[in-house]
Amino acid sequence: xxxxxxxxxxxxxxxxxxxxxxxxxxxxxxxxxxxxxxxxxxxxxxxxxxxxxxxxxxxxxxxxxxxxxxxxxxxxxxxxxxxxxxxxxxxxxxxxxxxxxxxxxxxxxxxxxxxxxxxxxxxxxxxxxxxxxxxxxxxxxxxxxxxxxxxxxxxxxxxxxxxxxxxxxxxxxxxxxxxxxxxxxxxxxxxxxxxxxxxxxxxxxxxxxxxxxxxxxxxxxxxxxxxxxxxxxxxxxxxxxxxxxxxxxxxxxxxxxxxxxxxxxxxxxxxxxxxxxxxxxxxxxxxxx
Amino acid sequence: xxxxxxxxxxxxxxxxxxxxxxxxxxxxxxxxxxxxxxxxxxxxxxxxxxxxxxxxxxxxxxxxxxxxxxxxxxxxxxxxxxxxxxxxxxxxxxxxxxxxxxxxxxxxxxxxxxxxxxxxxxxxxxxxxxxxxxxxxxxxxxxxxxxxxxxxxxxxxxxxxxxxxxxxxxxxxxxxxxxxxxxxxxxxxxxxxxxxxxxxxxxxxxxxxxxxxxxxxxxxxxxxxxxxxxxxxxxxxxxxxxxxxxxxxxxxxxxxxxxxxxxxxxxxxxxxxxxxxxxxxxxxxxxxxxxxxxxxxx
Amino acid sequence: xxxxxxxxxxxxxxxxxxxxxxxxxxxxxxxxxxxxxxxxxxxxxxxxxxxxxxxxxxxxxxxxxxxxxxxxxxxxxxxxxxxxxxxxxxxxxxxxxxxxxxxxxxxxxxxxxxxxxxxxxxxxxxxxxxxxxxxxxxxxxxxxxxxxxxxxxxxxxxxxxxxxxxxxxxxxxxxxxxxxxxxxxxxxxxxxxxxxxxxxxxxxxxxxxxxxxxxxxxxxxxxxxxxxxxxxxxxxxxxxxxxxxxxxxxxxxxxxxxxxxxxxxxxxxxxxxxxxxxxxxxxxxxxxxxxxxxxxxxxxxxxxxxxxxxxxxxxxxxxxxxxxxxxxxxxxxxxxxxxxxxxxxxxxxxxxx
Numbered sequence: 001x002x003x004x005x006x007x008x009x010x011x012x013x014x015x016x017x018x019x020x021x022x023x024x025x026x027x028x029x030x031x032x033x034x035x036x037x038x039x040x041x042x043x044x045x046x047x048x049x050x051x052x053x054x055x056x057x058x059x060x061x062x063x064x065x066x067x068x069x070x071x072x073x074x075x076x077x078x079x080x081x082x083x084x085x086x087x088x089x090x091x092x093x094x095x096x097x098x099x100x101x102x103x104x105x106x107x108x109x110x111x112x113x114x115x116x117x118x119x120x121x122x123x124x125x126x127x128x129x130x131x132x133x134x135x136x137x138x139x140x141x142x143x144x145x146x147x148x149x150x151x152x153x154x155x156x157x158x159x160x161x162x163x164x165x166x167x168x169x170x171x172x173x174x175x176x177x178x179x180x181x182x183x184x185x186x187x188x189x190x191x192x193x194x195x196x197x198x199x200x201x202x203x204x205x206x207x208x209x210x211x212x213x214x215x216x217x218x219x220x221x222x223x224x225x226x227x228x229x230x231x232x233x234x235x236x237x238x239x240x241x242x243x244x245x246x247x248x249x250x251x252x253x254x255x256x257x258x259x260x261x262x263x264x265x266x267x268x269x270x271x272x273x274x275x276x277x278x279x280x281x282x283x284x285x286x287x288x289x
Numbered sequence: 290x291x292x293x294x295x296x297x298x299x300x301x302x303x304x305x306x307x308x309x310x311x312x313x314x315x316x317x318x319x320x321x322x323x324x325x326x327x328x329x330x331x332x333x334x335x336x337x338x339x340x341x342x343x344x345x346x347x348x349x350x351x352x353x354x355x356x357x358x359x360x361x362x363x364x365x366x367x368x369x370x371x372x373x374x375x376x377x378x379x380x381x382x383x384x385x386x387x388x389x390x391x392x393x394x395x396x397x398x399x400x401x402x403x404x405x406x407x408x409x410x411x412x413x414x415x416x417x418x419x420x421x422x423x424x425x426x427x428x429x430x431x432x433x434x435x436x437x438x439x440x441x442x443x444x445x446x447x448x449x450x451x452x453x454x455x456x457x458x459x460x461x462x463x464x465x466x467x468x469x470x471x472x473x474x475x476x477x478x479x480x481x482x483x484x485x486x487x488x489x490x491x492x493x494x495x496x497x498x499x500x501x502x503x504x505x506x507x508x509x510x511x512x513x514x515x516x517x518x519x520x521x522x523x524x525x526x527x528x529x530x531x532x533x534x535x536x537x538x539x540x541x542x543x544x545x546x547x548x549x550x551x552x553x554x555x556x557x558x559x560x561x562x563x564x565x566x567x568x569x570x571x572x573x574x575x576x577x578x579x580x581x582x583x584x585x586x587x
Numbered sequence: 588x589x590x591x592x593x594x595x596x597x598x599x600x601x602x603x604x605x606x607x608x609x610x611x612x613x614x615x616x617x618x619x620x621x622x623x624x625x626x627x628x629x630x631x632x633x634x635x636x637x638x639x640x641x642x643x644x645x646x647x648x649x650x651x652x653x654x655x656x657x658x659x660x661x662x663x664x665x666x667x668x669x670x671x672x673x674x675x676x677x678x679x680x681x682x683x684x685x686x687x688x689x690x691x692x693x694x695x696x697x698x699x700x701x702x703x704x705x706x707x708x709x710x711x712x713x714x715x716x717x718x719x720x721x722x723x724x725x726x727x728x729x730x731x732x733x734x735x736x737x738x739x740x741x742x743x744x745x746x747x748x749x750x751x752x753x754x755x756x757x758x759x760x761x762x763x764x765x766x767x768x769x770x771x772x773x774x775x776x777x778x779x780x781x782x783x784x785x786x787x788x789x790x791x792x793x794x795x796x797x798x799x800x801x802x803x804x805x806x807x808x809x810x811x812x813x814x815x816x817x818x819x820x821x822x823x824x825x826x827x828x829x830x831x832x833x834x835x836x837x838x839x840x841x842x843x844x845x846x847x848x849x850x851x852x853x854x855x856x857x858x859x860x861x862x863x864x865x866x867x868x869x870x871x872x873x874x875x876x877x878x879x880x881x882x883x884x885x886x887x888x889x890x891x892x893x894x895x896x897x898x899x900x901x902x903x904x905x906x907x908x909x910x911x912x913x914x915x916x917x918x919x920x921x922x923x924x925x926x927x928x929x930x931x932x933x934x935x936x937x938x939x940x
Contacts, residue, residue, distance in 0.1 A: 063798070083798040083799055087800060088801050092800075095796065099793050099799075100796070101796065101797075111782070111785055112785045114782070115785060115786045115801065116800065119803060144783065147781035148778050157782075158781070197800065200800075201801050325722075326725070377911055384722075388849070388853065389911070391846070393907065395846050395899075396900070396904060399896055399900035403895075407895065560737055561737050564730035564731070564733055565734070567727070568716070568731065
């Protein structure tokens, strides 16, 4: 939601993960994970099943609290903050096993995410505490009464929400299904709707969890174009988890490879392709082509 | 004098705790397997007591046979309820099963009002020697107390033996962790679940009959409070764990009796303790005080 | 599918409300006191049911504590409107504490205060309870409702304990009850069809995804719980002045009442406000109608004795059958709007072509 002005170079770090570690019981699912993502980059995070990729997403978005290590987003330490505050600060995500609100309409799914526009007081306070000169002290406004009494300022916001949601839907090509139930969409459009829903929170960093899972080569090709397009159009940074190596090699600028919770390689696609450790980790995995 | 009071309360607490524990086992076993709070559990207890009462009063059976018949019929009732109301909803959202269980409880209570009448009936069908009071120094203990304590411990031992020393018990514990896998291993899941309901209901009915002997009255809503308390006991012990339910039952019974024993002016709030314990536990230790916390997968 | 415009919607609704007003006017004048009382009860149940379905249906958290808030509202309002002499007469075990023993106010302020006190109670209950989810939440709220009931039963100097309150002025008329129901429906409807309502419905489907979309789930659940508590309190206040006698037995303002309201919202369809009203009307009407089976009947000279408790049994059976075979209820999660009627009507016509 909150755009951060960037006066310095384009090389500004958007996300920085330092020594990120999480333990479940005795098992260390992710072990000292270090990574950085610069503004407008498209980064891939790959690795065999159970390597801990989604766990990293869950730590970045606040669903899991890391046992150790920090997550820094636009210079603000967001480690273990509540998921909704992290979303308000500007990180949005999709899920591996699509989690749409299936009983609600396509349009409503997007508008649910826009509810965060009314709710970002805490995030603004965090930003103010971080840098008082750039971010003014936020004023608390309860939209509850405005929403119930349908005051003019609420109706104005509601109209904006509707307008922006329709705009997003036409960008992803779902505008003609706006009134359909989300569960009525087929698989590919559901994935796109999930991305549109994430974009509705106006993020500066988008996390995509296996966006190409379950798609055929042609759909995957389309998705690749779609993601590059979205990045350009929304001026956004993207981190994606993917299983399909071809797909990742094609669109990502840098790649982190994870195995058993540890980084085994990091670099541009050509380097990764030749990396021995990566080939070993993927050996016998049928999705490695 | 203080010490005698304490000993007297200790005995009463053990007695009450044992009764709670017997009911709690049914809750905890059903929850362990189906993740369902069987709201009707307390009402099955009430029906067991009525069955026993009518077996003796209307059919002229001797008291011990009447009790056994009551317990057996309660087991049958539990079996039927699972088959008719819960089995069709096994794959429905959990809230639907919970609502159905509430409806079942309401149904059993209303049916009892229609069949037996809403007026409390006296439960004086057991022989008079249970009412003899034995005096040990300053302690006064009814024969009934020994009877109840004895039966309770025998049954608790029996349940533990069944769960940990027999094949059926192993299957029950296996189903509690994972239904699909267990059925792949060749266990008949439906049969085991039915058996769980039968055993739980019979234990509850036994407890209910002993409850009725101690507070000699039967009425259609008598199952609610013991049922709620037993649920609290099950939560204290970590719902799903049978040994936990035993410990939880005794802890709860003891706490209640001791608090009321030492602060008699709080007697009106007696039921509040259990609920406060429940709420505090749910908030800070929802898996009970004996089990380890497990993460939810996203 | 044609969309009905806002203007048409508004005009039709205003016509409907005015029409219903005339219907009620006719009912209160010509159906007699007995039926007027039943029609009043329908609206009271309607308020209880819509506020309950906001939590259990729309927000998707399953509370069993509704009767607790109804009781809080009932007692608050009754203590505020009871005539001072009546209070002095009723509280013969322990006198009523100051300032309650010297207050007597009008019905409207008493009702609003009752709503606010119940909302505050809902906040106190919801804040800790909402930390647990699913059936644990149900049990925690049930425990809280029982605590409220037991506290009422034991606080002789405030609530007159188990003796209850008698001689509450019978202020609740058709107009008060249906007027408040209209207010409840407007507020809850406006809430449900706002950005907040969308957030609530999203949470009821998937809390993890809702959180990831920036919704503070705990805050919104608590908000919905408190709003529900407010209207439960209003319903309680109206109920107390309809009954004129209240006491804390489990069968009057305890778990039994929660059961009844649960039946109403299950019949109407969990999550539908208009469905809850339909469920409430159904319940109030059939509860009266089923009195026939509880009173002695005369069939061609043959007298069949009435069976007390039979109506509750029938409700229980209907309730279980609905859960097993018709879980959607009358409305499912939809609302009975003009659009809904139009869609159904046009579909029917289309089928015949």
